[in-house]
Amino acid sequence: MEPINVDNIKAQMRKGILEYCILSILSKGDAYASVIINELKESEMIVVEGTLYPLLTRQKNQGLLSYRWEESTQGPPRKYYEITDRGRAVLEELDVAWADLVRVIDNIRNK
Secondary structure, three states: OOOOOOOHHHHHHHHHHHHHHHHHHOOOOOEHHHHHHHHHHHOOOOHHHHHHHHHHHHHHHHOOEEEEEEOOEEEEEEEEEEEOHHHHHHHHHHHHHHHHHHHHHHHHOOO
């Protein structure tokens, strides 16, 4: 029998909702990557920069995010990401999908 790697299953679950989490964070205000990572970590959603940057780029290319450069008093300029109108519309759809998914899982678990 093949061993079960629960940590791998949990990592796949987190990866699947990470883009949703990014949009949720940016819906509250513009942020640069380190702030996004810190907010994810504070919420116990562990992610590394090597995972975050490709997702931010993909979301930018899909028109869900835009960015601007701002000077920093603590080093080089920072790239601030912001959610676009299209990103907000997608986030609303994901909110509904998440609520449906939680409801379905609750139904399955509570039968």
